[in-house]
Structures are given as C-alpha cells and as structure tokens.
Amino acid sequence: MSQSPLAIKTDNVGRIYKKKAAKRVSRASSPDSSRQLVALDGVTLEVEKGELFGLLGPNGAGKTTLIKVLTTLLTPSFGSAEVLGYDVVREPKAIRERINMVSGGETSGYGILTVKENLWMFSQFYGVPTKEAHRRSDELLARLELTGMKDTRVSGLSTGERQRMNFCRGFITDPEVLFLDEPTLGLDVHIARVTREFTREWMRKNPERTVLLTTHYMAEADELCDRIAIIDKGRVLACDTPENLKRMLQAQPVFQIRAGGLSESGIDGIRSTTGVIGLTQEFDLETSHHSLNLILQEESVISDVVGAIGAAGGKLVGLEKHEPTLEDVFVKLVGRSLKEDVTE
Amino acid sequence: MRSISPVRLFFKTVHARAVPRMIGMKREPSWIFLEILVPLVNTTAFVYLYRALHAPEAYVGFVILGSVLSAYWMNVVWAMAMQLHWEKKEGMLQLYVLSPSSLMAILVGMSYGGIVMASWRAALTLIVGLLLFNVHFATDQLPLVFLVFGVTLIALYGLGMTLSSLFIRWGREPWHLALAFHEPAFFLTGMNFPLSALFASVPGVISLISALLPISFGLDALRQLLLPGTIVGVFPPMTELWLIAGLAVLFLTTSYISLKFMERQARVEGTLALRLS
Numbered sequence: 220m221s222q223s224p225l226a227i228k229t230d231n232v233g234r235i236y237k238k239k240a241a242k243r244v245s246r247a248s249s250p251d252s253s254r255q256l257v258a259l260d261g262v263t264l265e266v267e268k269g270e271l272f273g274l275l276g277p278n279g280a281g282k283t284t285l286i287k288v289l290t291t292l293l294t295p296s297f298g299s300a301e302v303l304g305y306d307v308v309r310e311p312k313a314i315r316e317r318i319n320m321v322s323g324g325e326t327s328g329y330g331i332l333t334v335k336e337n338l339w340m341f342s343q344f345y346g347v348p349t350k351e352a353h354r355r356s357d358e359l360l361a362r363l364e365l366t367g368m369k370d371t372r373v374s375g376l377s378t379g380e381r382q383r384m385n386f387c388r389g390f391i392t393d394p395e396v397l398f399l400d401e402p403t404l405g406l407d408v409h410i411a412r413v414t415r416e417f418t419r420e421w422m423r424k425n426p427e428r429t430v431l432l433t434t435h436y437m438a439e440a441d442e443l444c445d446r447i448a449i450i451d452k453g454r455v456l457a458c459d460t461p462e463n464l465k466r467m468l469q470a471q472p473v474f475q476i477r478a479g480g481l482s483e484s485g486i487d488g489i490r491s492t493t494g495v496i497g498l499t500q501e502f503d504l505e506t507s508h509h510s511l512n513l514i515l516q517e518e519s520v521i522s523d524v525v526g527a528i529g530a531a532g533g534k535l536v537g538l539e540k541h542e543p544t545l546e547d548v549f550v551k552l553v554g555r556s557l558k559e560d561v562t563e
Numbered sequence: 564m565r566s567i568s569p570v571r572l573f574f575k576t577v578h579a580r581a582v583p584r585m586i587g588m589k590r591e592p593s594w595i596f597l598e599i600l601v602p603l604v605n606t607t608a609f610v611y612l613y614r615a616l617h618a619p620e621a622y623v624g625f626v627i628l629g630s631v632l633s634a635y636w637m638n639v640v641w642a643m644a645m646q647l648h649w650e651k652k653e654g655m656l657q658l659y660v661l662s663p664s665s666l667m668a669i670l671v672g673m674s675y676g677g678i679v680m681a682s683w684r685a686a687l688t689l690i691v692g693l694l695l696f697n698v699h700f701a702t703d704q705l706p707l708v709f710l711v712f713g714v715t716l717i718a719l720y721g722l723g724m725t726l727s728s729l730f731i732r733w734g735r736e737p738w739h740l741a742l743a744f745h746e747p748a749f750f751l752t753g754m755n756f757p758l759s760a761l762f763a764s765v766p767g768v769i770s771l772i773s774a775l776l777p778i779s780f781g782l783d784a785l786r787q788l789l790l791p792g793t794i795v796g797v798f799p800p801m802t803e804l805w806l807i808a809g810l811a812v813l814f815l816t817t818s819y820i821s822l823k824f825m826e827r828q829a830r831v832e833g834t835l836a837l838r839l840s
Binding site for chain 1 (some may be wrong): 571572582655658661662663833
C-alpha cells in the first residue's frame with residue numbers, strides 16, 4: 220500500500236467485456252464468435268478524502284462498471300485503480316474492509332427477516348459488534364423514517380422502503396468510502412431529500428469519509444457533489460466543481476423556447492441551424508407545446524432560431540434566457556439530455 | 564471493523580448467515596411437513612417392502628440409517644449446492660463478495676443452518692425407527708458413532724460447498740444438476756441396502772465414484788457400529804473413518820480453492836451480478 224491522501228485514484232483504467240454473438244449468426248458471418256464491448260475506456264480520476272464526488276452519465280456510459288471496478292467486484296482490463304491507496308486487483312480484502320456500496324433498485328435482504336435483523340446480519344459480515352450494530356441501525360432507521368418498519372419482514376416492504384433499508388445497510392458499517400449507485404432510484408421526493416440531507420450530514424460529521432455517487436438526477440448531483448465527472452462511452456469528458464462546469468458555458472447563452480406545431484423534422488431543422496451548439500426537447504402533452512432548451516454560439520443566433528421555428532411551421536409561445544445549468548453542460552458535452560436518455 | 568481478527572470475523576459471519584435459516588424455520592413451519600413428514604413416507608415404504616420380502620430385520624435398521632443420512636444429502640444437494648446460484652439471483656452474491664468476509668464463512672453459515680434443519684428430520688426418522696419399527700441399535704461404541712457421523716457431515720458439507728461453486732459456473736438451471744446428483748446417490752451410496760452388495764456387483768469405476776461420496780463409507784461404518792454382526796462392511800469402521808476423514812480434507816480444500824477460483828473468474832468475467840451496465 221502506498222501512502223496516499225486520495226480516497227480513489229484511477230489511472231487510464233479500462234474494462235472490456237467479451238460478448239458472445241449468437242451462434243447461428245457467428246457461424247455464418249465470422250469465425251470469431253466474440254465481440255468486444257468497451258465499457259470503460261481509459262478513465263483517469265482522483266478523488267480526495269472527504270469529497271462527495273459525482274459521476275454523471277447516460278445509461279451505458281460506464282458509471283456502474285467503474286463502481287464495480289472500484290468496489291473490487293470487477294477487474295479492470297487495463298490501467299490501474301486504487302481505493303485508499305490499495306490496489307483493486309492485488310489488495311481487494313483491504314479495500315472491502317473499508318468500503319460499502321448501495322445500488323438503486325437492488326433487491327437485497329432476506330424476505331423472511333425483519334428490517335432490523337437484515338441490517339444486523341449485514342453488519343456482522345463487517346465485524347461490527349452486535350450492540351453497536353443495533354445502536355447504529357436504530358439511529359439510521361430513525362433518520363430515514365423507517366423506525367415504524369423495523370420489525371416488519373422485508374418481504375412486506377414497498378420498493379421505496381426496501382431502498383431505504385438498503386441505504387441504511389450501506390451506512391451501518393461506517394465505511395471510509397461509500398459508493399452510492401443511483402441511491403434515490405424509486406424513492407419519493409420527500410424521502411429522496413431526506414437521504415440527500417442525511418448523506419451530507421454524515422459527511423459533515425465524518426470529514427474523512429468519502430462518497431462516490433452516480434445519479435441520473437442532475438439536481439441531486441448539483442446539490443450534493445463537491446465535484447462531478449461527466450462520463451460517456453467509458454470516457455471522462457469533464458471533471459470539476461458544479462460551478463466551474465457551469466462556468467464552461469458562460470460565453471454561450473442558454474435559451475428556453477416554448478413553441479407549438481413543431482414536427483420532429485422541424486426540430487431537426489432548428490438543431491442544424493448554424494450557431495446552435497446543443498438542443499434538448501420535451502413535449503408537454505397538456506398544451507401540445509414543445510419546450511426546447513438551446514445552447515447557442517452567441518446571442519445573435521436566437522433570431523435565426525426563431526426564423527427556423529417559423530420556417531418549420533411552428534408558433535413561438537415563449538422565449539427566455541436563463542443561467543446555464545448542469546443539464547446544459549451535460550448536453551453540450553454528451554450531445555443529448557440525460558432526461559432523454561432516461562426515458563429512452 | 565479494522566480491529567477484528569479474521570478468525571472472529573469468520574465466526575461472526577457464520578453465525579449471522581445461519582440466522583436467516585433458523586428464523587425461517589420458526590416463521591415458516593411448512594418445512595415440518597415438507598422436509599420431515601413427506602420423506603418419512605418413502606422410508607416407511609422401504610421398511611414395508613423388506614418386511615414383505617421377509618428380509619432380515621436388520622434391513623429395517625439399514626433403511627432407517629440410510630434415511631437419516633439422506634436427510635443431510637438432500638440438504639447438501641438441494642440447499643447447499645444451489646445456494647450461490649440463488650444468492651446471485653437475489654442480488655445477494657455481490658454483497659457477500661463486497662464484504663470483507665470470505666464466501667467460505669458465508670457457506671459454512673448456510674451449512675450450519677441446513678444441518679440444524681436436516682437434523683430435525685434425521686432425529687424424527689430415528690425416533691420413528693426406534694419406536695414404530697422397533698429397530699435396536701447397539702450403543703457400546705457411541706463415541707465412535709458420533710465421530711464417524713461428525714466427520715461424515717464435515718466431508719458432506721465440504722462437498723456441498725464445492726458443488727455450490729461448480730453449480731454457479733455451469734448451472735443456468737441448477738435443479739437439473741441437483742437432480743443428476745440426487746437420484747444416482749441413492750444407488751451409489753447404498754442408502755437402502757448394504758454398500759458391500761454394490762461393491763461386489765458393479766464395475767470398479769462405479770465403486771470408485773461411490774467411494775467419493777462421503778455418505779457411502781459413513782453409512783457403511785455407522786451400520787457396522789450400530790447394527791454389529793448383521794452386515795459385512797466394505798472395510799472395517801476405523802478404515803472407513805480414515806477414508807471419510809480424507810474426503811473431508813479433500814472436499815474442504817477443493818471447496819476453498821473452487822470458491823476462490825469462482826470469485827476470481829467472476830471478477831474477471833463480470834458475472835457476480837445479474838445486472839451490469
């Protein structure tokens with residue numbers, strides 16, 4: 220182990236999956252029945268102790284693969300990765316003693332056990348003394364508003380309640396580095412806020428602890444993370460504080476336009492207007508209006524955009540300029556909205 | 564966590580993983596019917612068959628002892644061997660691997676829970692044999708009986724742990740594999756007839772396969788010790804005890820190696836979790 224102030228360090232880390240093609244196809248087309256899927260393509264990151272670090276990326280960007288590499292569940296195909304100075308390939312046990320992970324939508328826990336029994340069981344795999352485990356689980360369940368369910372069998376929990384229990388499972392071992400993979404997936408707005416507040420509070424109380432968070436929710440990343448890495452197709456496209464990332468777009472104005480009567484080809488026409496850097500769209504079923512979010516090369520381009528809307532047979536309903544958001548940064552870097560990706 | 568010794572962590576994990584089985588037994592008592600009473604019907608049928616054939620009364624004792632050990636065999640094949648497959652399916656396997664505990668400790672915990680469950684069935688079978696079918700067992704070598712029984716269980720559950728890591732690699736539908744191990748074992752181990760009869764009448768390779776199943780010599784030794792003078796064993800009980808002890812060492816070692824190998828391969832191939840993105 221090298222002495223390192225870093226909680227996480229990856230150096231050109233990559234992961235390639237070998238995927239077997241369907242036998243019938245491979246025999247007919249190619250003697251090589253395997254094809255490769257590059258899930259991570261040379262990711263270099265440094266996360267300091269005490270940081271709440273976010274990974275933002277569309278589905279299949281490599282976020283979960285990176286988490287699996289860092290949690291020692293997957294070996295990298297090339298490059299190296301360290302957690303708390305320990306190598307993920309050579310020293311997995313030393314890492315496992317110091318980390319934990321919560322994945323959104325996981326169905327872990329035995330249905331026959333109660334919430335409290337499940338938490339106790341998991342704590343034992345990390346050697347937490349029973350008395351301390353009960354104290355921590357009481358505290359976590361209270362904080363996550365699950366105290367009333369502590370004696371309920373896991374099989375009787377709703378998806379959201381189960382997710383909250385998993386959240387408690389991640390914290391009960393008091394890890395030095397906690398990996399949260401879409402932790403608020405399936406939680407209602409109130410509980411998602413509670414979990415975010417709790418995560419921040421936990422880090423305030425334990426300034427040496429580190430959290431690596433992946434999320435689809437831009438606002439969550441913006442609110443929680445000290446720094447964010449935007450990742451797509453296995454590569455890190457940008458890595459900075461949310462404020463600095465947004466500053467990247469300071470020279471490029473962001474407009475929101477509401478328009479009616481637009482077709483998909485009309486929107487494509489607007490997208491191809493000279494000076495339009497990024498465009499995302501949402502359709503409001505109630506009003507039948509499209510809401511277009513545009514990142515422009517310069518402010519004067521807006522007149523061309525309005526012209527393009529008219530040429531496409533659309534009717535302008537509203538137009539406003541707004542400060543760049545993380546979503547805009549994401550669109551600029553990835554080329555599409557995270558919302559579009561989620562709904563795909 | 565950092566201050567706990569590996570040995571203490573091992574036993575804490577064993578205890579923690581045994582608890583779901585214990586609690587399950589208490590909260591879902593249907594197992595009493597399915598795991599204890601239903602299998603007794605099969606045992607009873609064999610007893611009536613031997614009596615109808617006017618077989619020596621010792622054969623009833625053979626069947627009872629066979630049924631006692633079959634409880635553990637069934638537990639090993641249907642619960643232990645498929646366990647990692649189920650854990651993976653339930654999303655638990657990656658959480659086990661993620662923890663600093665060893666998979667061996669997790670499986671030993673499961674085994675412990677399974678042994679308790681199977682022991683209820685074994686005990687009831689024994690009671691039925693003693694009270695209902697008037698089986699008389701010799702009690703002058705009880706310490707050796709318990710030793711043979713204990714070592715047999717260690718070898719048996721060592722085999723179960725090995726199978727568990729094999730089933731998860733090759734068992735997309737592991738119940739087919741379990742069936743492949745389940746049915747032939749009743750023939751290969753002499754569960755309902757003396758093992759010596761099998762060894763005298765089948766080719767050497769089948770005898771060898773039989774000898775690799777811990778129940779075979781375990782059962783043969785127990786029959787010789789508990790029903791002395793009624794059976795010609797394949798080997799004397801002490802020899803068979805040494806052979807079973809050898810199997811225990813072999814299977815515990817192979818389970819350790821195969822679990823390590825399974826984990827390493829799964830990390831390389833990315834197959835620890837069902838969902839990967």
